[in-house]
Amino acid sequence: MEVIKGSTSTLYGGGAIAGLINLITKEPTDTREISFLANVNQTQALDLSGFYAERYRKSGLTMYVASNSQNAYDVNNDGFSDIPKFDRYTISPKFFYYPNEKTTFSFGANAGFEKRIGGDMQVIDNKADATHMFFERNNSNRYSTQAKFEKTFDNKNILTIKNSVGYFNRKIEKQTYNFEGQQVATFTEANYLIPNEKSEWNLGANLVSDNFKQINLVADKLDYYNAAFGIFAQNNLNITEKFILESGLRLDITNRSNVFVLPRLSLLYKINEKLSSRFGGGLGYKSPTIFSEETEEKAFQNINSLDFSKVNPEKSYGLNADVNYKTTIFDEVSFAVNQMFFYTIIKNPLVLNPVPLTVNYAFENANGNIETKGFETNVKLRFEDISCYIGYTYIDAQKNFDNNSTINPLTAKHRINANVMYEWEEKLRIAYEVFYVGNQYLTNNEKVRDYWVMGVSGEYKFKYFSIFLNLENFLDSRQSKWENMYSGTIQNPQFREVYTPTDGFILNGGIKIKL
Numbered sequence: 001m002e003v004i005k006g007s008t009s010t011l012y013g014g015g016a017i018a019g020l021i022n023l024i025t026k027e028p029t030d031t032r033e034i035s036f037l038a039n040v041n042q043t044q045a046l047d048l049s050g051f052y053a054e055r056y057r058k059s060g061l062t063m064y065v066a067s068n069s070q071n072a073y074d075v076n077n078d079g080f081s082d083i084p085k086f087d088r089y090t091i092s093p094k095f096f097y098y099p100n101e102k103t104t105f106s107f108g109a110n111a112g113f114e115k116r117i118g119g120d121m122q123v124i125d126n127k128a129d130a131t132h133m134f135f136e137r138n139n140s141n142r143y144s145t146q147a148k149f150e151k152t153f154d155n156k157n158i159l160t161i162k163n164s165v166g167y168f169n170r171k172i173e174k175q176t177y178n179f180e181g182q183q184v185a186t187f188t189e190a191n192y193l194i195p196n197e198k199s200e201w202n203l204g205a206n207l208v209s210d211n212f213k214q215i216n217l218v219a220d221k222l223d224y225y226n227a228a229f230g231i232f233a234q235n236n237l238n239i240t241e242k243f244i245l246e247s248g249l250r251l252d253i254t255n256r257s258n259v260f261v262l263p264r265l266s267l268l269y270k271i272n273e274k275l276s277s278r279f280g281g282g283l284g285y286k287s288p289t290i291f292s293e294e295t296e297e298k299a300f301q302n303i304n305s306l307d308f309s310k311v312n313p314e315k316s317y318g319l320n321a322d323v324n325y326k327t328t329i330f331d332e333v334s335f336a337v338n339q340m341f342f343y344t345i346i347k348n349p350l351v352l353n354p355v356p357l358t359v360n361y362a363f364e365n366a367n368g369n370i371e372t373k374g375f376e377t378n379v380k381l382r383f384e385d386i387s388c389y390i391g392y393t394y395i396d397a398q399k400n401f402d403n404n405s406t407i408n409p410l411t412a413k414h415r416i417n418a419n420v421m422y423e424w425e426e427k428l429r430i431a432y433e434v435f436y437v438g439n440q441y442l443t444n445n446e447k448v449r450d451y452w453v454m455g456v457s458g459e460y461k462f463k464y465f466s467i468f469l470n471l472e473n474f475l476d477s478r479q480s481k482w483e484n485m486y487s488g489t490i491q492n493p494q495f496r497e498v499y500t501p502t503d504g505f506i507l508n509g510g511i512k513i514k515l
Contacts, residue, residue, distance in 0.1 A: 005340065006320035007282030010234045010248030010264045011202065017284035017316040018344050025108075028053040028060035028096060034515040041508030043083055044071035060096035062108075072117070072124045075504045076480035079490065080134075082502045084118030094146070102152040112142040120490065133491055136299065137173040142166070158193040172299045179300050180215040181222070200236040205229070210289065214300075222305050226287045227255040234264075244268040246280070258313055260285050274327050281319040288313065288363065294352040295361075304355065304362040311350060312365055318344040336380040343373040351401075368401035370408060389419045407441045410499055412450070414438035430458045442497045451477045451500050469509040478504040 002022040009016050032054040039047040049066035066089070073083040094108030117124055119135035128135075144166035151159045164187045172179040191204030209227040234248035250262040266280030288311045295303055322340035329335050348365040355362050374395040381388040393415040397408035416436035423429050435453045442448060454475050459468040479485065479500040486493040 005322070006266065006278075006280045006342075007264050007284065007318045009262045009282045009284045010232050010250050011204075013206075013208070013228075013230070014250075014252060014260060014262060014283075014285040014316075017282065017318040018320075018342065025094070026053065026062060027106075028055040028062055030055050036513040037510065039508055039510035041506055043073040043503070043506065045069065045083075045508070047510075055096070055098075058098045060098070062094045062096075064090070064092040066090040072121060073503065074121050075478065075502075076485065078480070078485060079121055079132075080486065080493065081118045081121060081124060082478075082480070082485075082504075084116050085124055086114060086116035088112065088114040104148075104150045106146075106148045108146040110142070110144045110146075112140075114138070114140050116140075131490055133175055134493055135173075135175070138170065139173075140168065140170045142168045156195055158195075159190070160193070161190045163188045174299060174301075177299065177301050178216055181212060181300070182215060183210070183212045185210045198238045202234040203232070205231045210287075212290070220305050222290045222300060222303060224289065224306050224308075225255065226289065228252045228287070242270045244270075248282075252285070254287060254313070256308060258285075258287075260313075260315075275323070275325050277321070277323045279321040281317070284316040284318065286314045286316070288350050290363070292350075292352060298361070302360045303352075304360050306363055311363055312348065314349050314365075315347045316344060317347075318342070332383060334380075334382045338376075338378045340376045340378075342375070343371075345372070346370040366399075366401045368399070368403075370397065370399055372397040372408070385423050387421050387423070389417075391417045406445065409441050409443040409445075410497070412438040412440045414450075427461045428459070430456075432456050437500075440499050442499065448499050449482060453477050453501065464515060465511055465513045467509070467511050470507070472506040472508070473501060473503075474505055476505040478502055480504075 002024060003019070004022060005019045007017050008020055012020055033052065035051045037047070037049045039045075045068075047066070047068050049064070051062070051064050053062040054060065068086070068088040068090075070083060070086050072081040072085040074080065075082045090110070090112045092108065092110045094106060097105045099105075116138040117135060120128070120132045122128060122132040123135040144164060147163045149159075149161045153159070166183075166185045168183040168185075170179075170181055186209045187206065188208075189204060189206035191202055194201040194203070207227070207229050209225070211225045213223050214221040230250055230252040232248065232250040234246070237245045237247070239245055244267070246264075246266040246268070248264040250260075250264075252258075252260040252262065254260075260283075262283045262285070264280070264282035266278060268276065268278045270276045288306055288308070290300070290303065290306060320340065320342045322338055324336070324338050326334075326336045347369045348367070349370050350363050351366045352361050353364050354360075372395060374393065376391065376393045378389070378391045381390075395411055395413055395415070397411040399406045399408050414436070415438065417434070419431060419433040421429060421431040433455050436450070437453075438450045440448055452475060453473050455470065455472045456474065457468065457470040457472075459466050477500060479496070479498065479502055481504075483496065485502070486495045488494040
């Protein structure tokens, strides 16, 4: 797992304006790997998974399978599930072929199936009647493929060609409304890496597409199709031993003839062995889709289809700067601090507004922008077998629409996270963690309270297996302790906007086996 901070739009597309999390696929090695995991908790959840990886000279295989199940859980006894009932199954095989030492081809397939239902506990238990009838059922199927070809040439240049195709089908059932949609998304990219001692080039082109179709019969279907072709070039230049310049440029053309030129720049200054600083920025964009938190909450009911003659892609701008300092205190304690500052702005974001004189909602570009600025401080300390991480984040997020400024909802200005871990001879790990989330505002501008979440976890490793125990949120911080989660009637509840955990204290434990 790789966390990249700041704009990365050159390589990863217009949406990567403030950073991304890159999940790197595990590849097989000559040493066979077999692992299993079993996890249970007091809310009657069960997780089972297994992984296998091995290379056989010119071929290789990885296989991941998982089963996750959960019974409906009503922690505050109000008759509605705080955790829905679900059953989910996943299988993900991936094949590798190595015709020679410098060439690799891989092909993987993924399949996931989930059935989920939440709402009135009696309905979930198949005891519905005239009073108890509220529910929401989600059934989803997901299939995808990934193919990759990589060749290293004698001059150490690397050619990589990647492709992915994903299919997603989702059905939503409520008392008086059904929704079903199918989505096909594709990604194809070719890039050529030219590494040199002082300068490294990454040149490439890609094509991405997103095709959504609503299946259930309605007068105004939410169908849309987005596609974009892009070319990009990125250069890493060692100007001197202390200055490294990373620059990039992407040109995207969409299927609606939108043209986006996305420059990116990042400068690293190594002041000395202990101190360094980085400054960067870039541009981004996002094509309109029907998917947002608001449409999800409404289960896509009474939503007008996108009118692409009236809605435009969102444009974004981002800047970031940070300072890193590493040293040793008292010759025994390692100390590292990262101080980062960030600023992003989304111009004319897509928002969902009510349509006058109807019960419907329609997407429109807001007359204004969403502006986010702040800083993040992370400190790491380590003394022998004890390590400590402390972080603080300040976020000032404002909606500036129609010359009126309001706080962006569900965005706390102050967040604190801390973790203390003790490790003994790579056998025992015990950790304590704490999170603080400051006051937030709901979408109706109501100010809601802050809260703390604390947890303790431990793991002990034997030769071929380990056992673990986790006490998550042992203070039982949850929204239903402070207010009612719904108003109205049992037949037609109106739920509060969620701003804190709703499941409360979770005790889970299990076993990991590695052969």
